[in-house]
Amino acid sequence: MASKGREDEHPSVTLFRQYLRIRTVHPEPDYGTNPRLSSLLLNSHTDVVPVFKEHWSHDPFEAFKDAEGYIYARGAQDMKCVSIQYLEAVRRLKAEGHHFPRTIHMTFVPDEEIGGFQGMKLFVQRPEFQALRAGFALDEGLANPTDAFTVYYSERSIWWVRITSTGKPGHASLFIEDTAAEKLHKVVSSILAFREKERQRLQSNPHQKLGAVTTVNLTKLEGGTAFNVVPATMSASFDFRLAPDMDLKAFEEQLQSWCQAAGEGVTFEFVQKFMEPRVTSIDDSDPWWAAFSRVCKDMNLTLEPEIFPAATDSRYLRKVGVPALGFSPMNRTPRLLHDHDERLHEDMFLHGVDIYTQLLPALASVPALPSDS
Numbered sequence: 189m190a191s192k193g194r195e196d197e198h199p200s201v202t203l204f205r206q207y208l209r210i211r212t213v214h215p216e217p218d219y220g221t222n223p224r225l226s227s228l229l230l231n232s233h234t235d236v237v238p239v240f241k242e243h244w245s246h247d248p249f250e251a252f253k254d255a256e257g258y259i260y261a262r263g264a265q266d267m268k269c270v271s272i273q274y275l276e277a278v279r280r281l282k283a284e285g286h287h288f289p290r291t292i293h294m295t296f297v298p299d300e301e302i303g304g305f306q307g308m309k310l311f312v313q314r315p316e317f318q319a320l321r322a323g324f325a326l327d328e329g330l331a332n333p334t335d336a337f338t339v340y341y342s343e344r345s346i347w348w349v350r351i352t353s354t355g356k357p358g359h360a361s362l363f364i365e366d367t368a369a370e371k372l373h374k375v376v377s378s379i380l381a382f383r384e385k386e387r388q389r390l391q392s393n394p395h396q397k398l399g400a401v402t403t404v405n406l407t408k409l410e411g412g413t414a415f416n417v418v419p420a421t422m423s424a425s426f427d428f429r430l431a432p433d434m435d436l437k438a439f440e441e442q443l444q445s446w447c448q449a450a451g452e453g454v455t456f457e458f459v460q461k462f463m464e465p466r467v468t469s470i471d472d473s474d475p476w477w478a479a480f481s482r483v484c485k486d487m488n489l490t491l492e493p494e495i496f497p498a499a500t501d502s503r504y505l506r507k508v509g510v511p512a513l514g515f516s517p518m519n520r521t522p523r524l525l526h527d528h529d530e531r532l533h534e535d536m537f538l539h540g541v542d543i544y545t546q547l548l549p550a551l552a553s554v555p556a557l558p559s560d561s
């Protein structure tokens with residue numbers, strides 16, 4: 189019989205016939221793979237954030253599926269869905285006997301949710317990472333509640349800054365001069381005024397996205413021991429997320445001058461300071477982006493490229509020169525990462541597998557690039 193493949197054909201026969209179709213004919217045999225090319229890296233993190241169980245409709249670690257098909261679990265969106273979608277897509281492609289010029293590696297890394305210090309940050313410095321010869325990476329993105337899919341090509345730099353103010357202590361019934369609290373208040377006001385400017389900048393332009401502006405939030409105030417004792421030290425902690433086009437050095441000087449303007453004895457320290465933001469090309473002339481966007485176009489997926497508002501392991505990959513796109517294939521899905529009742533519809537999960545099944549062959553077949561040699 190002349191059919192291309194029968195439903196009931198023995199899998200070994202199917203495999204044999206697939207092998208026969210690869211044109212390994214001289215003088216230019218197509219051996220399919222080319223290990224000299226850089227690889228495609230599919231990254232996902234295995235850790236998840238804590239839960240407040242009492243706020244969940246179902247046990248967050250049971251993966252309960254309701255009658256409509258929604259699967260409730262911590263990690264359903266962030267990002268255990270993506271890990272299994274990668275595996276399922278690769279499994280399908282292998283079962284169909286596909287080979288691609290570029291090797292596909294999958295990494296399942298720890299500790300992303302707490303900064304990746306013992307995870308991706310460390311891993312990218314290791315010889316084992318170099319040995320993967322990653323040329324391009326996919327990593328996590330965010331769900332999009334509309335029909336579109338968001339793809340992230342950069343992210344904001346995370347700075348955690350503690351401002352410490354020192355001043356004269358004394359009895360709290362007096363007008364003590366030069367107190368730590370007054371000076372801290374000045375710096376807090378300067379930073380919150382900057383925050384308001386950025387907030388206005390975001391609000392005044394409906395096309396402006398969160399990732400393109402700088403946010404800052406006052407997240408901790410510490411100091412003082414008793415109501416009637418003016419403390420000698422007080423501190424305020426801020427979570428800054430700096431847009432990739434910010435001049436980071438200039439902004440550090442700005443922080444310095446806000447502290448100086450507040451008075452003597454006001455200093456700041458970094459608890460976290462990312463200084464090397466990188467942007468992955470989303471220009472049609474870029475072969476990786478061209479492959480990624482072409483598949484999405486062919487599948488009728490609308491893409492919305494954005495800057496990731498928070499921090500992911502992509503920052504470490506981009507920093508060592510591996511272009512990375514953050515993409516979690518979930519549209520028409522509310523963003524529930526880190527939230528109560530994090531959930532994903534099973535159809536959306538399966539659609540994601542279909543998307544990766546198309547994306548991976550295209551990315552793993554990007555022709556040799558100058559950077560490959």
Ligand SMILES: CSCC[C@H](NC(C)=O)C(=O)O
Binds near residue numbers: 302303304460
């Ligand atoms: C210190 S790294 C923390 C990482 C976390 N990432 C996300 C995606 O929430 C964040 O941006 O706060």
Ligand SMILES: [Zn+2]
Binds near residue numbers: 233266267
């Ligand atoms: Zn995540």
Ligand SMILES: [Zn+2]
Binds near residue numbers: 237266301525526
């Ligand atoms: Zn997360």
